[in-house]
Amino acid sequence: MKKRFLIGIFMILLVFNVTGCGANQQNDNVNVEDTVSKDGFLLGTYVVVKMYDSDNEEILNKVFDRLKEIEDRMSINIDKSDVSEINNNAGIKSVRVHDDVYFVLRKAKEYAEITDGAFEPTIGPLVKLWGIGSKDEKIPTQPEINDSLAQVDYNKLKLLDDNMVFLEDEQMILDLGGIAKGYAADEAKRILLENGVNSAIIDLGGNVYAVGSKPDGSPWRIAIQSPFETRGNHVGVMPESDISIVSSGDYERYFEENNKRYHHIIDSNTGYPAWNNIAGVSVLSKDSIDGDALSTALFVLGVEKGLRLVEKLEDIDVIYITKDNKIYISSQLKEKFELADEELELIIP
Numbered sequence: 001m002k003k004r005f006l007i008g009i010f011m012i013l014l015v016f017n018v019t020g021c022g023a024n025q026q027n028d029n030v031n032v033e034d035t036v037s038k039d040g041f042l043l044g045t046y047v048v049v050k051m052y053d054s055d056n057e058e059i060l061n062k063v064f065d066r067l068k069e070i071e072d073r074m075s076i077n078i079d080k081s082d083v084s085e086i087n088n089n090a091g092i093k094s095v096r097v098h099d100d101v102y103f104v105l106r107k108a109k110e111y112a113e114i115t116d117g118a119f120e121p122t123i124g125p126l127v128k129l130w131g132i133g134s135k136d137e138k139i140p141t142q143p144e145i146n147d148s149l150a151q152v153d154y155n156k157l158k159l160l161d162d163n164m165v166f167l168e169d170e171q172m173i174l175d176l177g178g179i180a181k182g183y184a185a186d187e188a189k190r191i192l193l194e195n196g197v198n199s200a201i202i203d204l205g206g207n208v209y210a211v212g213s214k215p216d217g218s219p220w221r222i223a224i225q226s227p228f229e230t231r232g233n234h235v236g237v238m239p240e241s242d243i244s245i246v247s248s249g250d251y252e253r254y255f256e257e258n259n260k261r262y263h264h265i266i267d268s269n270t271g272y273p274a275w276n277n278i279a280g281v282s283v284l285s286k287d288s289i290d291g292d293a294l295s296t297a298l299f300v301l302g303v304e305k306g307l308r309l310v311e312k313l314e315d316i317d318v319i320y321i322t323k324d325n326k327i328y329i330s331s332q333l334k335e336k337f338e339l340a341d342e343e344l345e346l347i348i349p
């Protein structure tokens, strides 16, 4: 069984391009000497926050304390988290959760409805069954998949008054892995702005927030890194300020067997990892929570349905890169997106 971990590579390179930590001609306005940064492992991923117009490390500590608080409330791997409490009481009783968790659950349910279950916050039984990225990962049997599928249904996630939450069936498992990092990025941004920081990059392993603009006031140059391992560099660039960029793909966590890639984004219709020709999808939005839920959902939906959905949503843009070397962008990006990889064919609706 071939197994790989590429967590975050797709977007970390993006950050280097955005911020000029790498040798990149697009970033000559940023003097790396002026930056203050902090990194760590939180929310199951490598987190880096860099400030370009402040050297106050206390601000970074505040941001990291807040991220830890969010992890403690939402992680499925922490026994006493609100999410674990909900799961432990599934089919038994409702549980009162913190405002943070209730807010994320409301968003999660909203996106489950908008995407017709492509984003599925109760995907937990299938995530556990496949165990992708864990030592127990395996291809389950069809009866096992059918059993788990029967326990997945966001309509049975009940959000009641007074922050009370209930999962109707005992075997149900809530999993906020596809949305919590987006909320965390938004909170990190809020703290930076409240403390007078107007030029910063927040990177939570694939969830990136480009806060404000470059220190000289000009827009960040957002470079979308190529998801193809064999090629370096980026596929395209856009000037943007105050923007979240979230990417999803099958390159993050997976194992391979018989030339098939079994990865961590599960299709709640089939119970299998979502199979399609997408090499990577990136979503641009003002709030990262929207981009996070949508990037997962747009991966499951595929190019055609995904583009159709995005065109109906306000202030959301998408970039799909497919394995057959095409790049599809939503119509609002038409004027901004500069293609940088000549091997890709740009398709604009």
Ligand code: AMP
Pocket (backbone or CB within 6 Å): 118, 119, 120, 121, 123, 127, 175, 176, 177, 178, 179, 247, 248, 249, 252, 264, 265, 266, 267, 268, 292, 295, 296, 300
């Ligand atoms: P992301 O990296 O944001 O695309 O989210 C992937 C993570 O979300 C997985 O590791 C699971 O924890 C969870 N997940 C998997 N499939 C889905 C799905 N269809 N809807 C919502 N969350 C999912």
Ligand code: MG
Pocket (backbone or CB within 6 Å): 177, 178, 179, 248, 291, 292, 293, 294, 295, 296
């Ligand atoms: Mg996501």
